[in-house]
Amino acid sequence: MATIKINHERCKGCGLCGNACPNKCISLSKQFNKIGYHWAFIEKEDDCIACGFCYLTCPDFCIEVYK
Amino acid sequence: MKKLVKGNIALCEGAIAAGLKSYFGYPITPQNEIPAYLSKKMIELKRVFVQAESELAAANMVLGAAVTGVRAMTSSSSPGISLKQEAISYMAGMELPALIVNVQRGGPGLGNISGSQGDYFQSVKGGGHGDYKLIVLAPNCVQEMYEMAYDSFDLAEKYRIPVMILTDGIIGQMMEPVDFNRPEREKLLIPNWALDGCKNRPPRSLKSLLMKDGDLEKHNFALQEKYKTISQNEVKYETFEISDADIIICAFGIAARISKSAVCLARKNGIKVGLFRPLTLFPFPSKEISELSQRFKNFLSVELNHGQMVEDVRLAVNGKANVEFLGKAGGGIVTELEILDKLKNFL
Amino acid sequence: MNKILSKPESLKDVSLSYCPGCGHGIIHRLIAECVDELHLREKTIAVAPVGCAVFAYDYFNFDVTEAPHGRPPAVATGIKRTNPDKFVFTYQGDGDIAAIGMSETIHAANRGENITVIFVNNANYGMTGGQMAPTTLIGQITQTTPFGRDPKRDGYPIKLCELLATLDGTTYLERVSVFNPQNIIKAKKAIKKAFQCQIDEKGFSLIEVISQCPVDWSMSPLEAIRWVEEVFIKSFPLGVIKDKIDEK
Numbered sequence: 001m002a003t004i005k006i007n008h009e010r011c012k013g014c015g016l017c018g019n020a021c022p023n024k025c026i027s028l029s030k031q032f033n034k035i036g037y038h039w040a041f042i043e044k045e046d047d048c049i050a051c052g053f054c055y056l057t058c059p060d061f062c063i064e065v066y067k
Numbered sequence: 068m069k070k071l072v073k074g075n076i077a078l079c080e081g082a083i084a085a086g087l088k089s090y091f092g093y094p095i096t097p098q099n100e101i102p103a104y105l106s107k108k109m110i111e112l113k114r115v116f117v118q119a120e121s122e123l124a125a126a127n128m129v130l131g132a133a134v135t136g137v138r139a140m141t142s143s144s145s146p147g148i149s150l151k152q153e154a155i156s157y158m159a160g161m162e163l164p165a166l167i168v169n170v171q172r173g174g175p176g177l178g179n180i181s182g183s184q185g186d187y188f189q190s191v192k193g194g195g196h197g198d199y200k201l202i203v204l205a206p207n208c209v210q211e212m213y214e215m216a217y218d219s220f221d222l223a224e225k226y227r228i229p230v231m232i233l234t235d236g237i238i239g240q241m242m243e244p245v246d247f248n249r250p251e252r253e254k255l256l257i258p259n260w261a262l263d264g265c266k267n268r269p270p271r272s273l274k275s276l277l278m279k280d281g282d283l284e285k286h287n288f289a290l291q292e293k294y295k296t297i298s299q300n301e302v303k304y305e306t307f308e309i310s311d312a313d314i315i316i317c318a319f320g321i322a323a324r325i326s327k328s329a330v331c332l333a334r335k336n337g338i339k340v341g342l343f344r345p346l347t348l349f350p351f352p353s354k355e356i357s358e359l360s361q362r363f364k365n366f367l368s369v370e371l372n373h374g375q376m377v378e379d380v381r382l383a384v385n386g387k388a389n390v391e392f393l394g395k396a397g398g399g400i401v402t403e404l405e406i407l408d409k410l411k412n413f414l
Numbered sequence: 415m416n417k418i419l420s421k422p423e424s425l426k427d428v429s430l431s432y433c434p435g436c437g438h439g440i441i442h443r444l445i446a447e448c449v450d451e452l453h454l455r456e457k458t459i460a461v462a463p464v465g466c467a468v469f470a471y472d473y474f475n476f477d478v479t480e481a482p483h484g485r486p487p488a489v490a491t492g493i494k495r496t497n498p499d500k501f502v503f504t505y506q507g508d509g510d511i512a513a514i515g516m517s518e519t520i521h522a523a524n525r526g527e528n529i530t531v532i533f534v535n536n537a538n539y540g541m542t543g544g545q546m547a548p549t550t551l552i553g554q555i556t557q558t559t560p561f562g563r564d565p566k567r568d569g570y571p572i573k574l575c576e577l578l579a580t581l582d583g584t585t586y587l588e589r590v591s592v593f594n595p596q597n598i599i600k601a602k603k604a605i606k607k608a609f610q611c612q613i614d615e616k617g618f619s620l621i622e623v624i625s626q627c628p629v630d631w632s633m634s635p636l637e638a639i640r641w642v643e644e645v646f647i648k649s650f651p652l653g654v655i656k657d658k659i660d661e662k
Contacts, residue, residue: 001415014435014628014635020595037434053595055419059439060430065419089496115495119488120521127485127518131492134479135459135500139492157482262477262493264500266456272471274462274480 002050006040007062013037017054017063023047026054069244074212074234075100077245078142078168081216083108086252087166088137089115091128093147096180097236098170101142122147126154126167133163134273136261138220142168144236145186146177148194155229156195159290160275164223166216167201168232170239173398181398182237182321187375190233191349198287200294202230202301203348205319209243211346217249224258226297233348235371237321237400298350308334309341314365314413317343317356317380322394322401326369329406338410348376356383363388365413369401370394422446424455426475435635437625438466440592441534441601442473445505448606449476452613454501459493461486465507466540484515487522490529501612503530509539512548512572519574526583526617530608533574533620536627537646544630548572551649556630575622575655585662586611586619587655591647593626593639600652607659616662624650 006017006026011033017040018026027043040062042048050067072080079101082090090109092102102118109116115132119125125141132139143151148169158165171186173179190203202222204215212234219230257263262271277283308330309315318326323344333340343359345352360366366388368377377392384390393409395401421427424446432438449455455476462470464483471478481489486504494502511519511533522529538556539545545558549571553562563571575587586608590601601623608619624647628638 003415010429012434016435016635016639019636019639035429050418052419056595056598057440059432059434059436061421061425061439061443063419064417064421066415067418089492091492117491117495117525120517123485124488124491124518124521127482127488128492128495130481130485131461131479131489131494132496133492134489135493135497137496139496153482154485157480161480262459262479263497264457264459265476270474270476270478272478272480274471276468276480 002048002067003045004042004048004054004066005064006042008039008041009033009035010060011037011039011062012060013039014059015040016057016059020053020057022051022053023049069246071242071244072209073100073240073242074209074238075170075240076104077209077213078216078232079104079108080247081213081249082140082166083112084247084249084251085217085220086138086255087114087140089132089139091117091119091125091139091141093119093122093125093143095144095147097172097239098142098144098168100239101168122150123153126151129165130154130158130163133158133165134262136257136263138255140166140168142170144170144172145174145183148186148189152195155201156197156199157275158229159199159201160197161273162227163229163273164220164227165229166219166223166232167229169234171233171235173396179398180236182235182371183396183398184235184320184322184371184375185396186233187348187370187372190231191351199290200349202226202228202297204230204232205346205348206232206234206238207320207323207344208238209241210245212238213245213247214249222301226293228293233320235321301347302350302352302355303346304352304355305344305346307342307344309343311339312341312363313339314367314410315341315343315359315363316367316369316406317376318369319345319348319376322369322371325401325403326406329403332403333407333410336407340410351379353379353383356380357385360384360387366390367409367413368392369406371399371401372396422450424449424475426473428473430473431469432466433629435626435628435638437536437592437623438534440598441532441623441625442470444598444602444605445532446474447602448609451606452609454609457499458501459497461490461493461502461504463504463506463510465510467505467507467534468541470505484510484513485518486510487515487518487527487529487531491522491525491527494527494529498528503532505532506534507540508535508537508547508549512574520578520581523578523618523620524581524583526585528612528615528617530612531620532605533622534625535622535650536625538627538630540627540630551646571649573650575620578620579656583618584620584656585617585658589622589624589650589652589655591624591642591652593642611659616659624652
C-alpha cells in the first residue's frame, strides 16, 4: 500500500513529478487552482510504489509520500 | 600616565579597549598604520583580523560580522571609502552597527596622500544610495582619536547605525601624548536582533530589501525618526572664546586645530574671534549655530576643502548672519596667517 | 501507512516565488534536508544572494542574512571568522558568484574560508528576465545575446569549479544537476559532503548545481530538463572536480 498527497493549492503544474513517475500515476487536472495552474494529482493510486521520485523532483514542496 | 602615539594607533587602542572583535581592511595611505598595528594586536588578543582583497570585500566582511552582533570595524582613506559605500548603504538599510574610519586624503580621484577634508559631503549627506545617515564623528587630536573610537561602538549599537570617524592624514599621522583612560570592555552581550543561530527562538533574517507594498516607505519613515532622535540626543560641539566675539569661526577636525591658533593670534591683533567646533558632523549642531546667529553676526567656515560644511552652517544661520568661507583642497593647508588675513578683511 | 517523505523542518511552510519547474525549489529542499540530517538548523547562518534566490530568508527556516550582489563570500567570511562555531553557507547564482562577485569568490576560496558555497548555475540572469550570464553557453540566445553568445563579442562560459580547483585554498568542488531523480540524489550527497567538510573544519567547499530556468529559456519545464541533459551538461560536465578532504 503506497500513495502520495499533493498540495493542490501550492502546485504550479510544472509536470516534473508526472514526468519522473516510473509508473505514470500522476496527471494534471483540467481545472485551475487559486494561483492559476493545472495542479498535479495521483490518478492511478494503485500503481504508486512510493519510490519518492515525484517528491524528489517537485520544486514547490507540494508532495508527501506514504507507505 | 600618557603615552606618545600616532593618531592612527590611538584609534586602534580605543577600538580594542571598546571590545573590537574583528577588523577587516585593505591597505591605503595614509591609514596603513591601522591594519599594520591591528594585524599584530588582534591576533595576539585572539580576535579577528583579515586583510581583504578589496575595500568592497572588507566592508562586506564588516557587514557579515555585524549581522552576528559582534563589534566590527574597517578603515580606509577617501578613494577606498568610495568603494565601501555599497556595504555602508546596506548596513544603514539593515540597521547594523559598525565603525568605519576615513583617514581622509586629497581628492577627487586618486588625488594625493596629504590630509584633506574633501569627504564631508560624502560622509554626512549619505555617500551611498538611498536616504540614510551615519553618525559622523570628527576628532581634532590624537586623544580624541582614541576616545571617539572607543565611544563609537556604544553609539552604533544604541541606534543600530554605522558610525564613521571622519579624520584625515594629518591627525592620523601626527603624534601626541594620549591618556588611555577608558576601561577595557569585556563580555559584551549579543543583541536580541542578531543572527546567532535559531536555538530556542524563531529564525531571524536581516535585510534591506522590502518589496511588499508600503514596507519600504514605512522603513524609511522609521529610519528618519531614528535620525531625528539622534539629532536630539547626540549633538556634540565645543566652543572657544566666543562670548565677546565679533566673528565666529566654524571648523572641524584639523581645520579646527589651526583655527584655534588663529583665534589666539587674532586676539593678539585686537580682533575678537571665537571658535565653534562640531564634534559630531551628523548630527550637526544646527540648533546651536542657529541660536548663536541671533547674537553673532559674522561666521567664517574654515575647511580643508572648497566649501562643504559651510553649506550646513549657512542652512543653520538661515540668513540671520553673514557667513563666509576660507579653505583649500588637494593637500593644501590653511595657515593661521591666512585665516588672520581673512578675518582682517572681514570687518 | 506512514509518511516517509515530506517537507524538511529547515523549510518554512510557505509558497515559493520561483517560476513553475525552476530548479531553485529542489535545491532549497536538498539543502534543508542536509541541514536537518546533520542537525545544523539551530547553528546555521546562511547568506542569501541578489538574484532569484534573494528571498531565500523567507523560505529557509533558520537564520539568513542579505548580502549585496556578489558579496556573499565576503559577508560569510565576516560571519564565520567571528563565529567559527556556527554553520555558514552562501547560496548564489551565476551572475552573483562569477560576474560581479568573482573577486570575492576567488579570494574567499583562496583563503580557504571554512564555509560552503551552493552555486546555482542556470546559464542566465533569471531575476532580471534572462540576460547573458558568465556561464551562458556559446550560441545560447538570451535577452542580451539575441543572436546567440558570440565568443568574439561576449567571451566564453566560465567554468568556476575548474577555475577554483587551481587554488590551494579549495578543498571540495563538485558539479551536480537536478534534472532527474538520480541526479537529484547525487546532488544531495554532494551538498551533504560539502557541509560535512565544513563541520570537520576542512575548509572551502563549493557545489555547483546545474539547474533549469524554463521561463527565461523560453521552454516548458520538461523541455528545460531535456535541454539540461542533452546540451547544458555537455558544456559543464558533472562530477567531482576536486576532493582534498583527506589531505586537509
